[in-house]
Amino acid sequence: MRKRKTSDGLESRRHLLSGRFVSTPSRYSASRRSRFRDTLTITSDTAGGEAMAETADKVRVYPYRWAVLIAYMLINIVVQIQWLTFAPVARAAEVYYAGQFNPASLLNIDFLALIYMLAYLIVSVPASYVIDTWGIRVGIGIGAVLAAVGGLLKGLLATSFAAVVIGQVVLAVAQPFVLNAVTALSARWFPLRERGTAAGLAALAQYLGIILVMIVTPILVVTTAGDPAYGQGVDNMLLIYGIATAVAAAIAILVIRERPPTAPSTEVMERHSFFKGLRHIFSLRDMRIMLILFFIGLGIFNAVSSMVDGIAENLHVVDSDGMIGAVMLIGGVIGAVVLPILSDYTRKRKAFLVACIAGMVPGLVLLSFAAWITGGPGVNPDGAYIVAMVGSFLLGFFVMSAGPIGFQYAAEISVPAPESTSQGLLLLSGQITGLIFVAGMSMRENAYLPAFLIAFVVLAVVALIGVSRVRESPAMRDS
Structure with a gap:
């Protein structure tokens, strides 16, 4: 030269x-x-x-990239469905499995969601290492096979709570192999101008999975407290979800390829090894701030998603209908479609991250103080439920659209660290707090749930202060 x-x-x-x-x-x-x-x-x-x-x-951008993304979205959807299978019908499921566990112990229905978070703490780093070392096809393939096995185990042995727990453990191990591949997949198959959009659509799949479970599960299971068949339908529900998981896993294995024949852009990037990438990530000030943001924001999202029925019970709502979670996911779907695309179009990351965290605050205020806003606890349960759903919509719209924008921002500022490493660390930080929050909220039959909701408001304000201190992505400044 x-x-x-x-x-x-x-x-x-x-x-x-x-x-x-x-x-x-x-x-x-x-x-x-x-x-x-x-x-x-x-x-x-x-x-x-x-x-x-x-x-x-x-250099060529292939239409097949959309087939790869759709196949990834399908396996992502079913993994999320399996995570929160019982969240909207926790009380009904306790009746179905009555006598097989102690509802007051840690090993209860809510523990099934905790298994995912606990497994993520253990498996996230190895999963990112596999993806960085052997590629997305191997990593996602491992996740797909494990998801199919775990889903079918839950579906075929649905009447045994012990078998359901084992199946949930297998599914929980599968999750990091799927989730941690988002930014690596977008970098291999999509040009830079589309990567935020691809990450947003991948996140949309997560939210679609959660919204489906919030809406469909109460339809498949009898959730009317006064009905003699209360709790029935759990076995059919798990079988349907198990078959869907196996089908999605097969599609992912058959369709997803490592990379296109030629690169999607002319950018030339040197990548650190996995462990060198870890050291590089922790040396970056803005990445440390992002880890704190996900520690708070994703932890709150995981906690609210896992405890939607407990939140409804706290508002004195009798029936388990999962609407708080469903409305939150509807807001998240809209936000995940709109905001990442706008971020790509305007070439801005920081402004959208600040807006997302700022939008969390009023959503959490409405969700946390719904009973007091409508006259006090137990005075107007229906009114409090409506206020809580408005709050959950705002929370979903902003916090769930922050995810894909944050993943792409982290990938851009942490180059040359592997994309799946930065994403895996962000997800890991949120799983840690999600695990702590859910464990605390469910203790003593949800006795501490109201206090945790109020604490979430304070944490959101802390996150807003933190995100205001990050710098714009160099990829956006120089584009």
């Missing part, structure tokens, strides 16, 4: 960018500049035309 000295003594290199040559100081090495822009480095003036033609042949 030719080099020359500029007037300030710095070397410059020549890059082809948007059809023209520009000079950049040597302190921005090719590997560092290329993380932020789609560039082509050429070796000489006369080689420019040849390099352009060669790169045009090597």
Whole structure:
């Protein structure tokens, strides 16, 4: 590569960018500049035309990327369904499995959701290592096989609570292999301008899975407290979900490929090894702030999603209908579609992250103080339930759209660390607090649930202060 000295003594290199040559100081090495822009480095003036033609042949965006993304979304949907299978019908499920466990102990219906969070703490780092080392096809394939086994075990042995717990453990191990592949998949198959959108659609799949379980499960299970058949239908529900999981797993294994024949963009990126990437991530100030944000935001989301029936009971709502969770997910679906696309279009990350965290605060206030807003605990349960659903919608819209934007932001600021490593750490931080929050909220038959909801408001304000201190993604500044 030719080099020359500029007037300030710095070397410059020549890059082809948007059809023209520009000079950049040597302190921005090719590997560092290329993380932020789609560039082509050429070796000489006369080689420019040849390099352009060669790169045009090597760079292509394939329509098949959407098939890969859809297959990934399907396996993501069923994994989320299996996570919160009993969340909207916890009281009815306790009746169905009466005598097989002690409802006052830790090993109860709510524990099934906790298993996912606990397993994530253990499996997240190994799953990211597998994805970084052997690729998304192997990583997602492992997750798909485990999900199919766990789902069918729950479905075929649904009458045994012990078998359901074992199946849930297998599914919980599968989850990190699926979730941690989002940013790696988007980087392999999508150009930079579409990666926020791809991450948003992948997150949309998570939310669709949760919203489906919140709506469909109460339909399949008898949830009317006065009905003699109260709690019946759990076995059929688990069998349906098990078959759906096996089908989605088969599609993922057959459709998802490691990468297209040629790269989706001309950006040249050097990647750290897994452990070197970990050290690099923790050395970055903005990544440490992002870990705190997910520690708070994702933990709150996991807790509210897992305890929707307990929250309804706290508002003196008699029947288990899962509507608080469903409305939250509806808001999340809308937000996950709209905000990441706007973030890509406007080339902004920080502004949307700040807006998302700010929007969490009023949502949590309404959800936490719904009973007092409507006259006091037990005075107007129906009114309190409506207020809580408005709060849950706002919470879902903002916190769930922050996820994909945050994942992409983290991937952009932590280059050259592998994408699945940064994403895995963010998810891991939220699982830690989610586990703590759910365990605390469910203790002594949800006695501490109201206090936790109030604490969430305070934590959201802390998160807002933190996100205001992050810097804009260099990929957005330099694009």
